[in-house]
Amino acid sequence: MLPITAPTVVIDVRARREKLLLLGSSAALARVFGSLLVIPERVLEVSQTPGIGTCLCLRPDQRLLLVEPPGGADLVERLRAEAPDDVHMLEAGARFTELSIVGRDASALLNCGCSLDLRLSAFPVGSCASTRVLQVPVILLRRAIDHFDVFVERPLATHLIEWAASASDSLAVIASRGASTDSLTEGRTAS
Template identity: 30%
Template sequence: MADPATTFSPIDLALVQVTVSRQSRGSVSSAIANELGIELPPTGRSASAGDLLILGLGPERWLVIAEKTDGWALEKRLMTLAAGNALVADQSDGRAVFALTGPSAQDVLALGCGLDLDASVFPAGACAGTDIAGIQAFLWRPKETAFRMAVPRSMAQSFAHWAETSLQAVLHRP
């Protein structure tokens, strides 16, 4: 039987997407590193400092995540740092974020996600854009037994239903 300590819950985070051109990457990266103390991570990796986390979503594209601020305030802060050299957009209202935590979290995700989530392939600090149960998601792994998923808010109820049903299926395996 799977460990009943595995939990699924919504979490409230500020999400801001930052997209830069190749020409302006250096100046934006330096401004963020100097002001926030975080280097922009490569695609598929994350970096954090304090209450900020940055996911490398793709070439010249990142998702900046904060726990203790609202998306609008974070967007304004990043726009100031980018000094007109990046497209900065608050995604907080457009995405719902969920936490799946515990020893069976990976088993639950395996029921709907085609990525290899083994810690040797998708370790703590990894992130990816993927489909989970047919729903587009940003997936990241803050620690070995924890995952976070940001899905379109319009699909949040369907995603939560899938995750809760899958969690129960895993927890009640013989």
């Protein structure tokens, strides 16, 4: 079934990697992990720590750390050892299936089921958001102009993949008729 390859978008499942939910205030997280990891302070902000991973700020008190192997695995043990009572870490690697949606119509595909404004001016490269696609809770990460990572809870992943396959077929029909899919992302408002 995967990868799903359409003329203007490719959908695939990324290899499983370690993910940690970091719970605590920005100040507490920076105090504990600041020397090891760049902690994003504002919601929707993303930070990158070379050799460690990518950290997404989902809420004022919640970050998702996408651990890069192999250096990140050592960090996880150090983080656990240094975490005080006001900071909590939860293993989230098995919780999410990580989809990669790449191509000219990646944002148009997502906007077929999501009301979030995914125009580049409203959701630039390096942005993240907790939102819904077809009422399925997801986390979106924009890695490039035409590349999104979508984190969906494992029990709901098959449903979302099947929907994405159908939506990509619809986009292919639109493209084959010479019509533009730009209207699918124009006029959206942030939600």
